[in-house]
Amino acid sequence: MADRQMILGVQMTNGFGNQPGAWRLPGADPSSYVDMDAMVRHAQAAERGKLQFLFLADTPVLDVDLTHQPTMMPLDPIVVMASIARETSRIGMIATASTTFNEAYNLARQFKALDVMSHGRIGWNAVTTSNPAAAENFGAPIPPRAEKYARAHEMIQLVEALWGSWAKDALIADIESGVYADASKIQPVNLQGQHVASRGPLPIPPSEQGQPVIFQAGGGAAGLEIAARYANGVYANPYDIETSRAHRQALRAAAVQAGRGADAVKLFPGLMPTVAATKEEALARRRRLDESIDLGQRVRYLGAMIGLPLNGADIDKPVPPAMLKRAVANRSDPRSEHALKIARESWTLRDVIAHGVIDYHPVVADTPEKIADHMQEWFEAGACDGFSLEIDAFHDGIDAFVDGVVPILQERGLFHLDYEGATLRDYLHAAPRYGRALLTRP
Numbered sequence: 001m002a003d004r005q006m007i008l009g010v011q012m013t014n015g016f017g018n019q020p021g022a023w024r025l026p027g028a029d030p031s032s033y034v035d036m037d038a039m040v041r042h043a044q045a046a047e048r049g050k051l052q053f054l055f056l057a058d059t060p061v062l063d064v065d066l067t068h069q070p071t072m073m074p075l076d077p078i079v080v081m082a083s084i085a086r087e088t089s090r091i092g093m094i095a096t097a098s099t100t101f102n103e104a105y106n107l108a109r110q111f112k113a114l115d116v117m118s119h120g121r122i123g124w125n126a127v128t129t130s131n132p133a134a135a136e137n138f139g140a141p142i143p144p145r146a147e148k149y150a151r152a153h154e155m156i157q158l159v160e161a162l163w164g165s166w167a168k169d170a171l172i173a174d175i176e177s178g179v180y181a182d183a184s185k186i187q188p189v190n191l192q193g194q195h196v197a198s199r200g201p202l203p204i205p206p207s208e209q210g211q212p213v214i215f216q217a218g219g220g221a222a223g224l225e226i227a228a229r230y231a232n233g234v235y236a237n238p239y240d241i242e243t244s245r246a247h248r249q250a251l252r253a254a255a256v257q258a259g260r261g262a263d264a265v266k267l268f269p270g271l272m273p274t275v276a277a278t279k280e281e282a283l284a285r286r287r288r289l290d291e292s293i294d295l296g297q298r299v300r301y302l303g304a305m306i307g308l309p310l311n312g313a314d315i316d317k318p319v320p321p322a323m324l325k326r327a328v329a330n331r332s333d334p335r336s337e338h339a340l341k342i343a344r345e346s347w348t349l350r351d352v353i354a355h356g357v358i359d360y361h362p363v364v365a366d367t368p369e370k371i372a373d374h375m376q377e378w379f380e381a382g383a384c385d386g387f388s389l390e391i392d393a394f395h396d397g398i399d400a401f402v403d404g405v406v407p408i409l410q411e412r413g414l415f416h417l418d419y420e421g422a423t424l425r426d427y428l429h430a431a432p433r434y435g436r437a438l439l440t441r442p
Contacts, residue, residue, distance in 0.1 A: 005416050006379050006409070007266065007385055007386030008051045009092075009268060009389065010042075010046045010053075010055070010389045011054075011057060011270070011388055011390045012043070012056050013057070013072040014032075014033050014073070014075075015029075015032030015033050015394070017395075017397060018072070018391055018392060019393060020068075020069035021069070021288065021293070023069075025288060025395070027396055028393060028395045029395065032394075032395070033070050036083045038394075039084065042394040043084045043087070045399050045402060046091055046398055047090055048402055050417070050418055051402075052092055053091060053092035053123070054091060055094050055095075055235065056080055057072070057125075058073050058076075059072070059073050059134060060101075060137055061131060069293075077095035078095060078110050080095075081118075082114060085114060085118035085121065086117070090121075090422070091121065092121045092424030093118065093123070094122070094215050095125060096125040097110075097111075098128065099126055099152040099155040099156065100143065100148055100151065103198075104162065104197075105162060105198045105200070107155075108162035108163055109202060111159075111163075112163050112211065113204060114212075115207040116204060116207045118207075119207060119422065120209030121424050123214065123215050123232075124159075124215065125215040125216065126152065126155070126156050126215070127216070127217050127218055129142065149226070150194065150195060152226060153441065153442045154193035154194065155195075157191075157438075157440065158189070158191050158193065158196050158197070158198055161191055161436045161438075162189060164211065164434050164436060165189050165200045165435070166186050166201060166202060166203065166204060167182075167186065168206050169185065170182050170183075170185035187200075188200045188201050207423075209426070210425070210432060211433060211435070214232060215234065216231040216233075217234065224250060224251065225258075227254070227255075228251065228255045228257065228258040228265065229258050233267075233268060234251060235269075236270070237269065237360055237361055239335050239338070239361070239362060240362075241378055241383045244269050244378065244384055245381060245382050247267060248384060251267055261431075264431065266385035266386065268385065268386050269362075269383070269387060269388070270387070270389075271361055271387045272359055272361050272362065272364070272390045273392075273401060273405065274363070274364070274392050274397070275367075275397065275400035275404050275405060276365070279365070279366045279367065279370070282366050286354035286365050287351070287354045290353060290354060295312060295353065299312040299314075299349055299353070300312065302353065302357065305330050305333055305335065305340075306329060306336060306340045306343060307327055307330065308323055308324075308326065316348050316349070317348055317349065318348050319343050324343065324344055327340055335357055339357035339358070342355045342357055361390060362374070368404030368408055371404075371405050372405050372408040375387060376414055
């Protein structure tokens with residue numbers, strides 16, 4: 001067995017999947033968009049594969065044209081997690097909630113209630129908000145960056161303080177004496193920062209893991225500092241091994257600088273697998289998924305990535321060899337080298353795009369063995385601690401990954417055979433944590 005084993009999660013969106021065209025695939029139910037029963041079934045499929053967590057991202061704004069595709073996050077993640085928690089028993093759940101447009105008491109109450117309900121399987125992905133359209137939904141502008149991150153520090157600390165305001169040993173429940181709890185151990189936090197404040201206490205006892213785990217998904221130095229001080233996991237979008245390894249090394253160094261162990265913060269880059277019996281079948285599935293996007297725009301974007309004036313009218317032709325001689329990868333776009341490599345293999349433009357060269361995360365559309373090879377290469381290179389899987393279509397894609405890729409990873413000793421422990425904190429090998437005494441500035 002390998003010295004380390006990867007930790008795996010599935011990103012949950014709407015009831016269809018992580019690709020805009022998932023709702024149109026054969027076998028998909030077009031009514032699954034906000035079908036909670038469907039989401040529960042998808043979660044149960046991931047749990048069957050012993051995956052450690054589900055990740056529910058959130059963008060509280062309508063950000064697509066609904067004419068041809070559904071938005072990715074239509075429902076409040078808190079509601080989705082509550083439904084899934086009641087129908088699963090092992091898998092963890094992590095949801096995004098903004099530190100910019102929420103109040104500490106509400107967040108603390110919601111996430112701790114879910115943590116108790118799920119017996120310690122909840123995590124909070126604490127992020128700032130930078131989307132102006134989302135800000136308009138809350139009737140407020142995006143604060144300046146420095147203020148936004150100062151508020152984030154205060155928000156996380158205050159939420160943690162509220163989580164710990166019911167002491168671990170406060171509950172007595174002595175029927176004979178009639179004493180339910182030691183009220184001296186359930187006290188207001190009375191914390192006042194520059195941006196947030198709350199009196200407390202929160203009248204919810206600890207869960208089996210104490211309090212929810214904290215994740216972080218921001219970038220740059222400000223995001224790194226938040227992760228180093230508070231988080232146990234980070235979602236990231238590196239496109240190659242070198243970038244991901246550098247990010248992980250920076251996280252580990254920052255955690256040590258913050259007085260924590262190097263392994264305290266784990267990195268989960270996104271991966272977009274399409275599983276099929278052959279590469280050709282996987283590409284055919286990707287082509288079907290791509291029918292819901294503007295392929296002409298994608299062709300033009302591909303041209304900008306490799307320095308060529310590509311035309312959408314030529315989508316079913318490969319790039320002519322004479323043009324390829326002039327192609328140059330755009331150094332400002334980490335996807336460009338890979339895009340140029342695929343274009344040079346004489347695929348049609350439609351197939352180059354089907355390889356996922358323009359997608360936000362690396363795409364591996366291939367056999368289970370090839371997907372496992374990719375994951376193993378990144379993991380053994382020290383580029384990650386696991387992956388956040390963006391399955392293309394949930395109705396059959398999660399099962400395909402669980403039945404095809406997971407056994408290979410297990411055979412190679414890279415993934416566990418069963419859940420170790422019972423809480424999300426256990427799965428992440430995260431140190432015990434409960435509460436925070438005071439607010440400190442970054």
